[in-house]
Amino acid sequence: MRTPVIAGNWKMNMHKRQALELVQGLHYGLTWPGEVDVIVAPPFTALDTVVEFCAKSYISVAGQNMHWEESGAFTGEISPSFLKDAGADYILIGHSERRKYFGETNEIVNKKIKAAFQHNLIPIVCFGETLEERERGDFVRVIEQQILQGLTGLTHEEGSELIIAYEPVWAIGTGKTATPTQAEEAHAFIRAHLFQLFSPDVADAVRILYGGSVKPKNSRELLSQKNIDGALVGGAALKAEDFIGIIKSANA
Numbered sequence: 632m633r634t635p636v637i638a639g640n641w642k643m644n645m646h647k648r649q650a651l652e653l654v655q656g657l658h659y660g661l662t663w664p665g666e667v668d669v670i671v672a673p674p675f676t677a678l679d680t681v682v683e684f685c686a687k688s689y690i691s692v693a694g695q696n697m698h699w700e701e702s703g704a705f706t707g708e709i710s711p712s713f714l715k716d717a718g719a720d721y722i723l724i725g726h727s728e729r730r731k732y733f734g735e736t737n738e739i740v741n742k743k744i745k746a747a748f749q750h751n752l753i754p755i756v757c758f759g760e761t762l763e764e765r766e767r768g769d770f771v772r773v774i775e776q777q778i779l780q781g782l783t784g785l786t787h788e789e790g791s792e793l794i795i796a797y798e799p800v801w802a803i804g805t806g807k808t809a810t811p812t813q814a815e816e817a818h819a820f821i822r823a824h825l826f827q828l829f830s831p832d833v834a835d836a837v838r839i840l841y842g843g844s845v846k847p848k849n850s851r852e853l854l855s856q857k858n859i860d861g862a863l864v865g866g867a868a869l870k871a872e873d874f875i876g877i878i879k880s881a882n883a
């Protein structure tokens with residue numbers, strides 16, 4: 632039985648004060664989430680504030696991005712050990728916005744995943760196809776490459792600790808959610824690849840989250856699918872009430 636994960640990706644939003652109010656709203660609005668792992672990914676500047684408050688809460692903290700190197704002349708970058716030092720336990724890797732705007736390739740994603748494991752950060756690795764790729768019928772090939780190139784060279788132990796997020800790019804911030812059937816099909820496909828790449832045990836252990844316009848009104852149906860083990864939430868993670876609604880639906 633996989634414990635569901637509900638993760639909020641705040642993207643480039645939330646000044647420190649707003650960030651504190653949001654985690655306070657989550658913590659006091661829902662005193663216990665039940666058997667659900669709850670994660671928030673604030674911007675770097677709010678990490679300290681959020682980590683300090685979340686130390687007394689059930690909420691865990693993730694970074695949104697990092698470099699794979701340990702330290703050095705990489706102006707503007709943050710290393711895995713800096714994130715660990717700031718109190719993060721998880722790291723988002725390969726979000727489609729990183730791939731689209733900052734040129735992240737599957738090879739870079741792979742380096743980052745390995746660096747994360749070396750520093751005891753659990754990677755939440757994002758995969759997903761664009762609308763053009765889906766319409767061209769390239770969905771299978773694109774996702775397959777993201778999986779094979781992104782996850783190459785990991786040990787079975789690392790494989791089983793991974794969290795994967797399937798985020799069809801056409802569903803992000805558009806209000807167009809994948810239907811539960813479309814999402815389940817993609818998740819089952821990803822799990823079948825984990826089976827081949829690692830083992831049946833790894834395929835069984837990995838939590839695969841769905842992301843793309845998840846809201847309290849559609850989360851329950853998405854989360855009731857066999858291979859959907861949680862959600863990576865953007866817009867609806869910025870309001871405590873909405874995020875709590877999604878967490879509750881994971882418990883239902």
Ligand code: 13P
Nearest residue numbers: 640803804843844865866
């Ligand atoms: P939205 O929930 O705003 O569509 O964003 C999804 C996302 O990109 C989470 O990483």
